[in-house]
Amino acid sequence: MGEGHLRRLGPSACWEPRKNAPVRASYLQLFRSGGYPSCRPDSPTWKTTPLDRSPCMHPFQANHDHRRGVLQAMLLVTMVSALVFAGLNFPDGMILVAWIQVAVAAFAAGLLVVVRRTQSLQIWSVCFVLVLLTATVVLLSRPEVSEFAFVWLLVIPLVTHLLLGSRLGLVLALSYMGLGAAIYLYRFGGNAELIRVEVLSNAVIAALTTLGLSHFYERHRIGQSHASARCLPAGTGASAAQWNRAVAAHTGPGPLQADQRRAWS
Structure with a gap:
């Protein structure tokens, strides 16, 4: 999936899924771009920064x-x-x-x-x-x-x-x-x-x-x-479970998944 599933949110360089775009596509875009999430996945205003090429970091x-x-x-x-x-x-x-x-x-x-x-x-x-x-x-x-x-x-x-x-x-x-x-x-x-x-x-x-x-x-x-910290995925609870399922669905088991989980601990 490309960036067509994402909508720009003003001058802050943040992005969110378009109305009819699947949420899973945004997770895939997230990991392909090397960005990090800036809002909870279970939030209606969940955003990502696909233009950020830095490693996933709190x-x-x-x-x-x-x-x-x-x-x-x-x-x-x-x-x-x-x-x-x-x-x-x-x-x-x-x-x-x-x-x-x-x-x-x-x-x-x-x-x-x-x-x-x-x-x-x-x-x-x-x-x-x-x-x-x-x-x-x-x-x-x-x-x-x-x-x-x-x-x-x-x-x-x-x-x-x-x-x-x-x-x-x-x-x-x-x-x-x-x-x-x-x-x-x-x-x-x-x-x-x-x-x-x-x-x-x-x-x-x-x-x-x-x-x-x-x-x-x-x-x-x-x-x-x-x-940014207020919008990060929680370490426990439903949002973290949704985050982990999305990671497993698009990256599979391996070092990348483990590294991403450690970054939020």
Whole structure:
């Protein structure tokens, strides 16, 4: 059976069986295309995504893998950049700052090995974010660090939201950005040139823009995952039995059927 049995459901790239098309044909199309179901088979609004060529995967598992990849990328960037800055600070006599950066790089390198196989990804993500942001505000409080280093406060919302989600990410972003702003005012409050309205307004607007866009993106992405997960076939009950019968009817016994069942467990 071809895609003529499927009807497009708007711009979301989802599909559902046409009114007079047999439901079994949609299951066959599903497995031929390599897509995954995005609604219960026993629901009148059952949909599939035949254009999705990715392996059959639960949306929460996809989100977990996404977070793991983001964390690994951030650990690698943190390790390299911390070592580069440490190499620049040692010759300048900023010994304590350089050693803090070396410690952060060593922590990131060790964590890079751990996160490849750990099942406690959220815990390690929280640990990494707390260590990174705490080290950042400690470095910003040092008198030898210039005012230009405070630009790193704008990166905080991106890091927290990508790794920790919209809720915890927002809380930590507001906390550490507020702490960084307080350190800035404490260190440079007596310098009229650095606390002009033009300077502070640009910094505040840039910070709020980064924070707002990061929060909106993460809420939208997680909302999409939750919407897909609510429509997946249940692990038990009539819908799962119907799912398994459809799999057996069109694929027969074999590795594909077993793999598909494991994907929903």
